[in-house]
Amino acid sequence: MPIHNDFNWTEYAHHWRIAEGCTYLNHGSFGPSPLAVQEKRIEYQAELESQPMEFLIRRTPVLMAEAARSLAAFLNCDRGNVAFVPNATVAMNVVAKNIELRLGDEVLLTDHEYGAVVRIWGQACKDAGAKAVYARLPQPLTSQEGVIESIFSAATERTRVLVVSHITSPTAVILPVKEICSRARKLGILVVIDGPHAPAQIDVNLRSIDCDYYCASTHKWLCAPFGSGFLYVRSRYKQGLLPNIVSWGRSLQGDAPHWTDEFHWPGTFDPSVYAAVPSAIDFMKTIGLKRFREQTHALAQYARTRLLELTDREPLSEDSTDWYGSMVTVPFEPSEAPNLRPGEPHPLQTWLATEHRIEMPVVEWHQRWHVRVSCHMYNTPDQIDQLIELLNEWQRKVAK
Numbered sequence: 001m002p003i004h005n006d007f008n009w010t011e012y013a014h015h016w017r018i019a020e021g022c023t024y025l026n027h028g029s030f031g032p033s034p035l036a037v038q039e040k041r042i043e044y045q046a047e048l049e050s051q052p053m054e055f056l057i058r059r060t061p062v063l064m065a066e067a068a069r070s071l072a073a074f075l076n077c078d079r080g081n082v083a084f085v086p087n088a089t090v091a092m093n094v095v096a097k098n099i100e101l102r103l104g105d106e107v108l109l110t111d112h113e114y115g116a117v118v119r120i121w122g123q124a125c126k127d128a129g130a131k132a133v134y135a136r137l138p139q140p141l142t143s144q145e146g147v148i149e150s151i152f153s154a155a156t157e158r159t160r161v162l163v164v165s166h167i168t169s170p171t172a173v174i175l176p177v178k179e180i181c182s183r184a185r186k187l188g189i190l191v192v193i194d195g196p197h198a199p200a201q202i203d204v205n206l207r208s209i210d211c212d213y214y215c216a217s218t219h220k221w222l223c224a225p226f227g228s229g230f231l232y233v234r235s236r237y238k239q240g241l242l243p244n245i246v247s248w249g250r251s252l253q254g255d256a257p258h259w260t261d262e263f264h265w266p267g268t269f270d271p272s273v274y275a276a277v278p279s280a281i282d283f284m285k286t287i288g289l290k291r292f293r294e295q296t297h298a299l300a301q302y303a304r305t306r307l308l309e310l311t312d313r314e315p316l317s318e319d320s321t322d323w324y325g326s327m328v329t330v331p332f333e334p335s336e337a338p339n340l341r342p343g344e345p346h347p348l349q350t351w352l353a354t355e356h357r358i359e360m361p362v363v364e365w366h367q368r369w370h371v372r373v374s375c376h377m378y379n380t381p382d383q384i385d386q387l388i389e390l391l392n393e394w395q396r397k398v399a400k
């Protein structure tokens with residue numbers, strides 16, 4: 001079923017093996033890999049199991065270097081500036097542990113940041129006697145200048161670090177990180193970008209963004225295996241950067257030293273997740289990044305339109321690819337605010353998953369409930385229609 005009469009919809013679901021009967025609208029939390037990437041990873045695992053010495057000592061350094069080259073080309077940065085880590089959470093912990101905050105320093109974040117990231121910096125501030133400050137972004141989001149002004153009006157001469165998402169988690173909005181970095185640099189503020197939703201969903205050009213640190217997972221929109229992420233570090237901060245797990249800190253076969261040595265041998269591990277990153281990049285390029293972005297944005301836009309019709313609520317941002325890509329969040333108060341334990345899913349999320357096998361997060365943000373719909377190449381307009389029908393049914397059910 002076409003979204004717009006003029007949209008040339010293509011079916012790509014056969015590239016994935018999503019569980020039979022499941023409607024998976026949560027690529028943003030956990031993005032499954034296409035079969036081509038899974039197969040590549042399994043090939044590497046078979047090599048590891050058949051000759052561990054050969055694979056771990058001699059082949060892994062070569063595969064990791066190739067993977068770094070492929071990833072750096074995808075992100076438009078120097079391959080010497082990226083280290084592989086298991087995910088964005090690990091990358092962010094490394095940055096928070098390596099920036100030496102002083103008593104009275106301030107770390108500036110926005111009110112759209114991811115809960116675990118808020119915790120990481122809360123802990124770093126507590127350890128150093130520094131303070132976490134939250135800039136409240138305008139609501140709704142209509143201008144990039146408004147975002148920048150709201151962030152920098154919360155900065156003071158004590159602000160050392162700014163932590164900002166490239167695409168936010170609860171609200172799924174794209175933030176103007178290049179402009180934010182340029183303004184921060186003039187003020188001498190370090191910028192750490194929390195970017196796991198950005199690679200593939202939108203163009204990530206690290207040379208142009210020019211941040212100090214970029215933390216991301218490639219197991220989201222890029223569709224690399226689970227447990228693959230990266231940390232980008234500006235050249236001047238590379239030397240001496242330490243992971244949270246101390247291991248050998250050098251190559252196991254006497255290669256020339258490199259700062260990534262601290263990260264690329266975290267003790268014995270399964271490198272197949274990183275070795276398969278280039279196959280994910282190749283897969284997305286074969287589909288065509290333009291095609292991927294157009295089709296998934298069209299679907300997210302369709303979901304947004306239908307959700308706003310259903311809820312009659314104000315959207316979080318203007319309707320534009322400047323503000324959202326393949327994932328969209330819409331305010332939705334499905335019932336009286338339920339009294340939930342920390343981490344307990346909203347009853348609507350549980351009902352959709354257990355009764356109807358639809359995976360879609362219902363997220364709390366600013367004490368209000370929202371639904372977040374993620375669209376990848378295996379999703380279809382029919383799935384959005386099915387979701388809307390069920391949300392309608394839920395609304396009738398709770399109104400009784």
Ligand SMILES: Cc1ncc(COP(=O)(O)O)c(C=O)c1O
Binds near residue numbers: 116117165195197
């Ligand atoms: C904005 C943001 N930052 C960080 C993370 C953590 O990513 P990971 O669980 O891959 O470490 C997420 C996960 O959804 C996120 O949405």
